[in-house]
Every structure is written in C-alpha cells, then in structure tokens.
Amino acid sequence: MQPFTVHxxxxxPLDRSNVDTDAIIPKQYLKSTKRTGFGPTAxxxxxxxxxxxxxxxxxxxxxxxxxxxxxPPFDRASVLLxxxxxxxxxxxxxxxxxxxxxxxxxxxxxxxxxxxxxxxxKNALLPIALSADTVDRIFKAVYSQPGLEVKIDLPxxxxxxxxxxxxxxxxxxxxxxxxxxxxxxxxxxxKHADAIRAYEExxxxxxxxxxxxxxxxx
Amino acid sequence: MAxxxxxxxxxxxxxxxxxxxxxxLLYIDRHLVHEVTSPQAFEGLRLAxxxxxxxxxMLAVPDHNVPTVNRADGITDPVSREQVSTLxxxxxxxxxxxxxxxxLRQGIVHIIGPEEGFTLPGxxxxxxxxxxxxxGAIGALAFGIGTSEVEHVMATQTLLQKRPKTLLVRVDGTxxxxxxxxxxxxxxxxxxxxxxxxxxxxxxAGSVIESLSIEGxxxxxxxxxxxxxxxxxxAVDEKTIEYFRDKPFAPKGEQFEQAAExxxxxxxxxxxxxxxxxxxxxxxxxxxxxxxxxxxxxVPVGGRVPDPDEEPDEVKAEGMRKALAYMGLEANTPITDIxxxxxxxxxxxxxxxxxxxxxxxxxxxxxxxADNVKLAMVVPGSGLVRAQAEKExxxxxxxxxxxxxxEPGCSMCLAMNADRLEPGERCASTSNRNFEGRQGxxxxxxxxxxxxxxxxxxxxxxxxxxxxx
Ligand code: SF4
Numbered sequence: 001m002q003p004f005t006v007h008x009x010x011x012x013p014l015d016r017s018n019v020d021t022d023a024i025i026p027k028q029y030l031k032s033t034k035r036t037g038f039g040p041t042a043x044x045x046x047x048x049x050x051x052x053x054x055x056x057x058x059x060x061x062x063x064x065x066x067x068x069x070x071x072p073p074f075d076r077a078s079v080l081l082x083x084x085x086x087x088x089x090x091x092x093x094x095x096x097x098x099x100x101x102x103x104x105x106x107x108x109x110x111x112x113x114x115x116x117x118x119x120x121x122k123n124a125l126l127p128i129a130l131s132a133d134t135v136d137r138i139f140k141a142v143y144s145q146p147g148l149e150v151k152i153d154l155p156x157x158x159x160x161x162x163x164x165x166x167x168x169x170x171x172x173x174x175x176x177x178x179x180x181x182x183x184x185x186x187x188x189x190x191k192h193a194d195a196i197r198a199y200e201e202x203x204x205x206x207x208x209x210x211x212x213x214x215x216x217x218x
Numbered sequence: 219m220a221x222x223x224x225x226x227x228x229x230x231x232x233x234x235x236x237x238x239x240x241x242x243l244l245y246i247d248r249h250l251v252h253e254v255t256s257p258q259a260f261e262g263l264r265l266a267x268x269x270x271x272x273x274x275x276m277l278a279v280p281d282h283n284v285p286t287v288n289r290a291d292g293i294t295d296p297v298s299r300e301q302v303s304t305l306x307x308x309x310x311x312x313x314x315x316x317x318x319x320x321x322l323r324q325g326i327v328h329i330i331g332p333e334e335g336f337t338l339p340g341x342x343x344x345x346x347x348x349x350x351x352x353x354g355a356i357g358a359l360a361f362g363i364g365t366s367e368v369e370h371v372m373a374t375q376t377l378l379q380k381r382p383k384t385l386l387v388r389v390d391g392t393x394x395x396x397x398x399x400x401x402x403x404x405x406x407x408x409x410x411x412x413x414x415x416x417x418x419x420x421x422x423a424g425s426v427i428e429s430l431s432i433e434g435x436x437x438x439x440x441x442x443x444x445x446x447x448x449x450x451x452x453a454v455d456e457k458t459i460e461y462f463r464d465k466p467f468a469p470k471g472e473q474f475e476q477a478a479e480x481x482x483x484x485x486x487x488x489x490x491x492x493x494x495x496x497x498x499x500x501x502x503x504x505x506x507x508x509x510x511x512x513x514x515x516x517v518p519v520g521g522r523v524p525d526p527d528e529e530p531d532e533v534k535a536e537g538m539r540k541a542l543a544y545m546g547l548e549a550n551t552p553i554t555d556i557x558x559x560x561x562x563x564x565x566x567x568x569x570x571x572x573x574x575x576x577x578x579x580x581x582x583x584x585x586x587x588a589d590n591v592k593l594a595m596v597v598p599g600s601g602l603v604r605a606q607a608e609k610e611x612x613x614x615x616x617x618x619x620x621x622x623x624x625e626p627g628c629s630m631c632l633a634m635n636a637d638r639l640e641p642g643e644r645c646a647s648t649s650n651r652n653f654e655g656r657q658g659x660x661x662x663x664x665x666x667x668x669x670x671x672x673x674x675x676x677x678x679x680x681x682x683x684x685x686x687x
Contacts, residue, residue, distance in 0.1 A: 017533065033304050085446065091347055112416075116435065185370055186368070186369065203245070209476070209477045
C-alpha cells in the first residue's frame with residue numbers, strides 16, 4: 001500500500017450530508033472485476049448529463065457544468081470536503097477505489113459511515129472527522145478562496161487551513177502506523193497464525209458444530 | 219460487576235488476540251461470498267500466492283447480477299455474465315462450495331445463509347455486503363465488510379476490529395393489525411436517523427421484537443445498516459432454536475442439542491449495561507412510507523410529505539428540498555395521493571416466504587394491478603422460497619392479479635440486472651434503500667412493507683392497508 005505521511009492539496013467542497021456509496025460509484029460499474037479504472041465514473045450520475053454504462057469512452061461524455069468536481073480548480077482537488085455521514089449505504093469498496101482513482105488522498109467530513117471508514121484505510125485514503133463547526137468554517141474558507149490548499153500532516157494529526165486555523169484530528173494508533181508505513185494487513189495478521197490455530201483448537205471442543213465444514217461439490 | 223450484553227458475549231468469544239490500543243483480531247466462523255465484491259479479493263490472494271485459510275467456512279452464490287426471467291438461457295449482458303462466471307471459476311479453483319445460478323438453492327446471499335443453516339446462532343458472520351446485519355436476527359454477530367477485508371478473512375479467517383459501542387433499541391407494547399416488521403424498522407430509522415447507529419452494534423429487544431417471527435426479525439436486523447450500524451442482533455429464544463432444527467447445514471441429533479444448550483445463553487444479562495438506550499412504543503407504530511432519498515425520510519401512511527419551510531435546521535431543510543426535487547413531490551401532499559408506476563416485492567429485506575404470504579393476503583379474488591402501474595413484480599428471495607410459495611399457490615394469486623412472478627435474485631433492489639426503473643418512474647418497493655438512482659438512474663423509490671406494496675399495486679397509489687381490507 002502507498003504510504004501516507006504529509007499531503008497538501010486543493011479542497012473540493014461537496015456540500016451534502018449522507019453522500020452514499022451508490023452516489024460515489026453507481027452500480028453498473030460494480031460489474032468490473034478489477035480494482036482500478038473507477039476514477040472517470042466517480043459520482044457518475046451527478047457528474048455527467050447523460051447516463052453512463054461500463055465500456056463507454058467517458059472522456060467523450062457531456063459533463064454537468066453545475067457539479068463541483070467539473071469546475072476548475074476543483075477538478076484537480078485531492079481533498080474532498082463534505083458534511084455528515086459520508087460514505088453511508090452499500091459496503092462497496094469500489095467507492096473508495098473511485099475516489100482514489102480520481103486523485104483524492106483524503107476526505108474531510110463531520111462523520112463517516114463505518115464500513116466506508118474501514119475501507120478507506122485499506123487503500124491509503126485518509127478519512128478525517130472534524131466537528132460540524134470546523135467543517136463549516138472550512139466550507140466558508142473554500143467558497144471564499146476556491147483553489148485553497150490544505151496541508152494534512154498525519155504523523156502530527158493536524159489539518160492546516162491557511163488563513164483559518166490548524167485543526168487536530170483523532171486516529172487509532174494502529175491504523176496510523178499502517179498508513180505511515182504503507183503496511184499490508186494480511187501479512188501482519190499472518191504473524192499471528194499460531195494464535196489463530198490455537199483459537200481454533202480450543203473452539204473446536206467448545207462449539208464443534210461451527211467446524212462442520214462445507215465441502216465443495218457436496 | 220455488571221452482566222454482559224449479547225454483543226459482548228458474541229464478540230468476546232471470538233477474540234484471538236488483542237493489541238494495546240484495543241484493536242482485536244476477531245475469528246470469523248462463516249463467510250458468505252457473492253459475485254460483486256469478491257473478484258478483486260480472489261485476485262489479491264492469487265497475486266500474493268495465498269490460499270484461503272478454511273474453505274469449508276465459505277459459501278458462495280451469485281445474486282446481484284442474475285436475470286429474473288429466462289434464466290436457463292444464461293445471462294445476456296456480457297459484463298454481468300463475466301462477473302458471474304468469474305465467481306464460478308474462483309470457487310472451482312479454490313475449492314469453495316457454491317450454489318450456481320441454476321441451482322434450486324440459489325438466492326440472495328442473506329436469504330440463503332439462515333435458510334440453509336449455514337449461518338448459525340453464536341457465530342461470527344461476514345460478507346462483502348452491508349446487509350450482512352440480517353443474520354444478527356438469529357443471535358449471530360454479523361456485519362458487512364469491504365473487499366480488502368473479504369481478502370483478509372479469506373487469507374486469515376480473522377478480521378481486525380475495534381469494539382463498537384452498544385445500543386439497545388427496545389420496542390415495547392404490541393403492534394396494531396397490519397403493522398409489520400418492516401414498519402417497525404422504518405419507524406426506528408425515522409426516530410434515530412441514518413447515522414443514529416454509527417459506531418454502535420444494535421440489539422433489538424422488547425415485547426414487539428420477541429413477538430416477531432425469525433423472518434420478521436431478519437427484516438429488522440437487515441436495515442440496521444440504514445440506521446448506520448454495521449451489526450444489529452436479537453437474542454436467541456426457543457423460536458430461534460426451532461428455526462434451525464432440520465436446516466441442511468445446521469448441527470443434527472446430539473450435536474444439535476449441545477448447540478441449543480449453548481444458544482440459550484445468547485442473550486443480554488438482565489443487569490447488562492448499554493452505552494445508549496432508545497425506547498419506542500410499538501402500539502404507536504403505523505404502516506410507513508418513505509418520501510425522500512434517505513431511509514430516515516419516512517412518515518406514517520396517514521401523513522403528508524413534510525415541508526422544508528417548517529424545518530428549523532437550514533442544512534436539513536436544504537437536504538429535504540433536494541430530496542423533494544429529486545422525488546418530484548410537493549410538500550404537504552397526502553401520502554395516499556401519490557400514484558406509482560411500478561411495484562417491486564423482493565430483496566433481502568422482504569423476500570422470505572412470510573413476506574410473500576403477507577403480500578398475497580391483501581390481493582382479493584378479482585383484484586387486478588391498477589392500469590397506471592406499468593410493472594408489478596414479485597421476486598422471491600431464493601429458489602426454495604419460490605418453490606414453497608408455489609406449493610402454497612401464492613404464485614397463482616400474484617399472476618392472476620397481474621403481478622409478474624420472477625426467479626430469485628437481488629433484481630430491482632439495486633438494478634444491476636435488467637430489472638430497473640426508468641428516469642422519473644415511481645416505485646413502491648419492499649427493498650431497503652431509496653437513494654438517488656438506486657433502482658435505476660432517475661428512479662424514485664418509496665420504501666414500504668410487502669402488504670403495503672401489494673395494496674399500492676392494486677390501488678395504483680399508496681393506501682393504508684389497515685383500511686384497505
Ligand atoms: S437484495 Fe438488495 S440489499 Fe440485499 S444483497 Fe441484494 S442488492 Fe444488496
């Protein structure tokens with residue numbers, strides 16, 4: 001995984017609550033069996049004037065001029081700003097892949113839905129929850145100076161908004177460590193393989209019915 | 219010391235290892251797999267040269283992309299076809315039990331898990347799908363995960379988790395006639411909001427929840443995620459235990475009795491402490507209809523479309539205006555004046571046999587789907603539900619009234635297959651999400667119970683089922 005330490009970039013204001021993962025990446029694109037290529041169809045229903053389908057040349061489609069990510073300089077943004085409950089709904093990790101493929105490295109919002117929040121860390125997208133009041137101040141700053149760049153310092157756990165303030169944010173120490181080092185979770189967990197086997201041995205006696213395994217082809 | 223909540227009992231019994239910062243390695247007993255969120259995980263295993271830890275803990279089924287008509291002819295859309303055949307190939311390569319598209323046992327992943335006795339009380343259950351919360355209805359700890367986590371569970375049989383907080387939602391009293399589990403959960407979401415359960419595991423309890431069938435409890439737990447909670451659960455009682463007698467993959471004979479004895483301990487202790495408690499009076503819950511583009515935007519059928527001008531919170535009022543514009547609705551319109559174009563009875567929320575019985579029960583002899591309704595479809599949750607419904611003659615009731623009787627799958631719940639709303643079409647739907655574009659770009663979804671959906675199909679607009687029959 002790509003490490004995340006310090007990032008500076010343009011903030012795009014997506015002034016909505018409850019931005020759901022269906023909106024971030026509509027279902028027709030979930031038919032892909034790949035992890036990449038979702039950037040051009042991020043926010044597809046809001047971003048284009050006509051409906052899209054997989055396999056289209058999205059660069060030829062008509063953009064909706066009213067949608068914030070189609071307006072320079074926000075089309076080059078790498079930090080997304082939204083309100084509460086960002087990423088609610090479907091568990092689709094494709095939503096995170098669409099955001100990172102578009103070029104986002106961080107999302108700042110008042111709150112995040114749990115599954116989206118977890119998925120973000122697996123893909124080096126940093127979700128930052130700040131108070132409603134702080135988020136509101138950042139919105140105002142971005143509206144008055146479009147193209148405003150914020151600086152996110154993960155080791156220090158701060159977001160610096162020029163001319164406004166520097167804000168601290170919370171993050172679990174384990175997640176922070178994995179992001180900074182760009183670590184692969186699975187390899188880390190497999191270091192505990194003996195503990196997993198010991199657990200299975202113990203449980204096999206306690207709840208043997210949970211070990212009546214299915215066999216393919218039965 | 220205070221007693222333990224059901225959640226704590228389930229969680230603690232699955233801790234393999236705990237780090238200092240409280241990150242837990244949690245053992246996973248049951249892993250359900252479907253075609254949409256698994257291909258990248260299988261690919262990840264292959265790239266890293268890893269094998270699944272315990273293939274026998276996995277059950278796979280294609281459900282999101284499958285057609286609901288002429289299935290024997292295969293899938294016409296080449297992209298959908300490729301995704302389903304990728305699942306078939308992956309299951310073969312890794313030796314994972316799959317119910318392929320034309321197997322009688324195929325169905326929506328959350329319907330077949332309990333139906334097969336694959337998901338069991340006391341188990342940890344995951345799936346790359348947010349509605350995995352459904353399985354909490356049987357006293358399991360069940361939650362949705364992303365694709366990276368799917369790969370993690372495949373490779374290690376565990377997940378890295380932080381303990382969520384606990385929320386008790388107690389629904390007291392008794393439900394009035396015509397009020398169903400779906401109305402209960404919509405009312406709960408209306409009360410606590412779509413982020414009300416974020417960061418929590420919910421336990422649903424109280425006399426109303428106890429009175430529900432296992433199927434009804436599944437409808438409630440299914441929509442925990444719409445309240446923001448990854449997991450929702452209900453304590454085990456004798457109904458739960460009876461439900462699992464004779465299920466194909468459930469324990470049998472002596473092992474069943476041993477399991478049942480353990481399952482009876484799966485309830486919160488009387489002195490357990492929850493981080494938050496919400497209480498609703500079940501006797502006040504009425505049949506619900508959603509009016510907006512978020513499941514919390516819901517009102518009783520006797521109500522009106524709310525007015526943003528009366529909302530003091532400006533951010534909320536703006537959200538309401540956006541929703542009304544998308545839904546093509548005027549504030550203050552009586553709900554029963556809203557005419558519909560389509561009816562969808564199905565999804566992992568409401569496609570079990572009890573749901574189909576409830577929908578069929580409101581259709582009288584001689585009733586016909588209203589002329590303004592272009593399509594009314596019934597999509598059973600699994601092949602076995604479909605077969606049972608046909609045995610009871612429910613298919614005839616639907617077909618005679620002009621409903622289409624389809625083959626099982628997710629269908630128009632998310633419109634990944636050919637079943638969808640056209641822009642501007644309005645649907646009475648028994649599914650769980652009314653997001654913009656969920657049932658087709660520009661489509662307008664109203665979430666209701668199966669009985670309310672069937673009645674709306676006959677009347678052509680929403681009606682109060684309690685007055686309807
Ligand atoms: S029926 Fe709908 S909500 Fe349920 S698994 Fe399928 S798509 Fe998801």
